[in-house]
Amino acid sequence: MSNSIHLLPDHIANQIAAGEVIQRPASAVKELLENAVDAGATEIKLIINDAGKALIQVIDNGKGMNPIDAQNAFARHATSKISSIEDLFQIRTMGFRGEALASIAAVAQVSLKTRQANEELGTGVVIENSQVSETSPVACPVGTSISMKNLFFNVPARRNFLKSNSAELKHIIEEFTRVALAFPEIYFSLTNNGQDVFHWEAGSFKQRAIQVLGNSYQTKLVAVGEKTDYLTISGFVGKPETAKKTRSDQYFFVNRRFIKSAYLHHAIANAFEGLIPKENFPSYILYIDVDPAQVDINVHPTKQEIKFEDDKIIYAFVQAAVKHALAQFSIAPSLDFSLDANIQELDAIQKPFSEEQKFSAASSSLYAGFTQKNQAHFIPKVSEAEKKEWKSFFTNIPSGDGNDQNNAESFIVKSSSMGLYKDDTNELSIDKDATLLQINNTYILAPMNAGLIMVHQQLAHERVLYEKYQNATTQAHATQKSLFPVVLELSVADAILLEDIIEDLAVIGYEIEPFGQNSFIIQGIPADVISGNEKNAIELLLEQFKHFSSDIKFSKREKLIRCMARQSAIKAGQSLSQKEMHILIEDLFNCNTPNITATGAPTFIDFKEAYLDGLFSK
Numbered sequence: 108m109s110n111s112i113h114l115l116p117d118h119i120a121n122q123i124a125a126g127e128v129i130q131r132p133a134s135a136v137k138e139l140l141e142n143a144v145d146a147g148a149t150e151i152k153l154i155i156n157d158a159g160k161a162l163i164q165v166i167d168n169g170k171g172m173n174p175i176d177a178q179n180a181f182a183r184h185a186t187s188k189i190s191s192i193e194d195l196f197q198i199r200t201m202g203f204r205g206e207a208l209a210s211i212a213a214v215a216q217v218s219l220k221t222r223q224a225n226e227e228l229g230t231g232v233v234i235e236n237s238q239v240s241e242t243s244p245v246a247c248p249v250g251t252s253i254s255m256k257n258l259f260f261n262v263p264a265r266r267n268f269l270k271s272n273s274a275e276l277k278h279i280i281e282e283f284t285r286v287a288l289a290f291p292e293i294y295f296s297l298t299n300n301g302q303d304v305f306h307w308e309a310g311s312f313k314q315r316a317i318q319v320l321g322n323s324y325q326t327k328l329v330a331v332g333e334k335t336d337y338l339t340i341s342g343f344v345g346k347p348e349t350a351k352k353t354r355s356d357q358y359f360f361v362n363r364r365f366i367k368s369a370y371l372h373h374a375i376a377n378a379f380e381g382l383i384p385k386e387n388f389p390s391y392i393l394y395i396d397v398d399p400a401q402v403d404i405n406v407h408p409t410k411q412e413i414k415f416e417d418d419k420i421i422y423a424f425v426q427a428a429v430k431h432a433l434a435q436f437s438i439a440p441s442l443d444f445s446l447d448a449n450i451q452e453l454d455a456i457q458k459p460f461s462e463e464q465k466f467s468a469a470s471s472s473l474y475a476g477f478t479q480k481n482q483a484h485f486i487p488k489v490s491e492a493e494k495k496e497w498k499s500f501f502t503n504i505p506s507g508d509g510n511d512q513n514n515a516e517s518f519i520v521k522s523s524s525m526g527l528y529k530d531d532t533n534e535l536s537i538d539k540d541a542t543l544l545q546i547n548n549t550y551i552l553a554p555m556n557a558g559l560i561m562v563h564q565q566l567a568h569e570r571v572l573y574e575k576y577q578n579a580t581t582q583a584h585a586t587q588k589s590l591f592p593v594v595l596e597l598s599v600a601d602a603i604l605l606e607d608i609i610e611d612l613a614v615i616g617y618e619i620e621p622f623g624q625n626s627f628i629i630q631g632i633p634a635d636v637i638s639g640n641e642k643n644a645i646e647l648l649l650e651q652f653k654h655f656s657s658d659i660k661f662s663k664r665e666k667l668i669r670c671m672a673r674q675s676a677i678k679a680g681q682s683l684s685q686k687e688m689h690i691l692i693e694d695l696f697n698c699n700t701p702n703i704t705a706t707g708a709p710t711f712i713d714f715k716e717a718y719l720d721g722l723f724s725k
């Protein structure tokens with residue numbers, strides 16, 4: 108019998124490994140940018156074509172590679188960054204696995220030019236299917252230029268899986284922004300299809316933050332800064348007025364590595380409690396620096412998650428630091444550093460400091476205030492009266508959901524411009540003189556055909572709007588010009604998303620035009636949306652759209668329509684007049700599919716005469 112186990116050839120093994128490291132153009136961008144950072148570059152240029160599908164090139168002025176390294180760099184597990192397991196706990200570089208270049212070379216056509224400062228000529232390397240096909244001396248500047256063409260040219264299944272250019276570009280910009288925020292001392296530029304997208308001069312952390320977030324943030328950032336021997340936190344949080352309905356502009360870095368942490372996000376959100384409306388998200392760019400031995404960055408191949416040795420301490424520290432910063436800028440009560448009750452219960456808080464911790468704590472002004480009872484973060488609670496006084500400062504924050512009763516009323520009245528009542532031949536109809544009963548400001552009871560129906564006002568309205576938006580064709584929907592056009596400033600990622608759906612929005616009546624970097628001007632809104640609220644409406648729409656956008660089975664337009672319908676529908680809990688209830692039910696019955704929402708929830712329940720009779724029979 109022949110043996111059936113054999114070793115995979117390198118190029119296949121690399122292709123398989125590449126699946127983990129390089130999922131899309133943005134992952135390659137991240138790896139190449141990080142390599143340039145690790146090489147000590149002070150200038151990094153990213154050039155892409157077709158959102159990275161055709162070309163990704165990174166040019167740096169870092170230390171370069173010698174001719175041997177230039178070829179070896181593409182072997183699997185080839186790295187100059189660690190040589191022993193102990194090194195793993197002292198990592199100061201972004202990369203260390205030695206997998207990126209091998210993976211990239213397995214799924215794209217790669218060429219490299221690199222020169223070290225002490226060399227006259229550099230080295231050119233061309234790689235095809237993981238094999239070095241050509242090396243030659245070349246004239247090139249000090250540093251490295253790597254270009255990869257036709258990503259996944261040899262893995263069609265993956266290539267087909269890539270999203271639209273705007274979606275992939277969005278991911279690239281996300282990665283680009285993260286690296287740029289982590290290293291403001293480096294100049295970064297991004298060119299897409301020959302167009303200059305960003306060029307960010309080297310500068311301070313604050314300057315970089317403003318390059319990324321936009322000039323309007325100049326006066327809207329609050330500096331966060333606390334230092335102990337154990338860890339340092341620095342960076343910025345946006346003042347409460349910059350809080351948005353979309354979860355953008357939230358960046359957390361640990362040792363200059365972007366990480367995602369719902370846990371730490373929660374700590375920040377907590378610090379903002381009472382300062383911003385509940386459904387809003389604060390913006391922040393925060394940097395934590397700790398001894399590399401305290402964190403395990405090895406938990407995830409793409410290294411976005413992180414494990415702290417003691418993450419509860421970090422939570423408490425982040426929360427307190429943000430509160431402290433807000434207090435210093437008189438944005439939050441300066442006395443209220445009380446931590447979440449659950450956090451107060453933690454061992455880390457309740458247990459006395461170790462001698463070592465005590466020492467490091469003493470070096471922080473923040474900690475100095477925290478050492479009562481010999482405990483790390485125990486803060487005596489502020490009296491309720493004191494808190495209330497502060498709260499009153501913030502009660503004028505608009506709730507911003509745009510669904511107050513006035514809105515609802517005019518919305519419904521306007522939405523039915525056609526004749527109000529259909530003739531009696533329609534099976535679904537109610538007597539126009541019937542008195543309707545609204546229960547719990549949510550359900551409408553209406554007599555129908557000797558029985559009755561119970562309508563869910565929100566779901567019913569969702570159906571009505573859904574069909575209305577669906578029927579809106581390219582012959583544009585009624586638009587009302589805004590008296591005062593509203594300017595909308597978005598994060599890069601949101602701006603790209605909005606650009607992507609701007610035409611579809613036009614079809615349903617939103618007239619939005621690009622207005623410089625990441626800004627848009629809202630010229631007109633659907634005739635039935637209340638003006639004055641367009642900014643909120645769009646932010647909410649983007650947020651919902653993002654939730655839907657992982658659902659690939661729907662077209663962009665379908666998703667948009669669903670979001671719009673959900674967003675604009677009157678809500679449960681709103682009191683409606685007789686007239687409004689009649690119009691709503693009438694509109695519902697005019698729908699093609701009146702009985703369910705687009706997502707399948709019933710809009711009304713029909714209690715037929717026979718059914719009711721049955722209920723009362725013995």
Ligand code: ADP
Binds near residue numbers: 142167201
């Ligand atoms: P890692 O970054 O994990 O070490 P990579 O596959 O990304 O692995 O890179 C392999 C090696 O190639 C690096 O360790 C480094 O020595 C070298 N290298 C890659 N990119 C550059 C660059 N832009 N400049 C200088 N050296 C580089």
Ligand code: MG
Binds near residue numbers: 138201202203205207
């Ligand atoms: Mg690397």
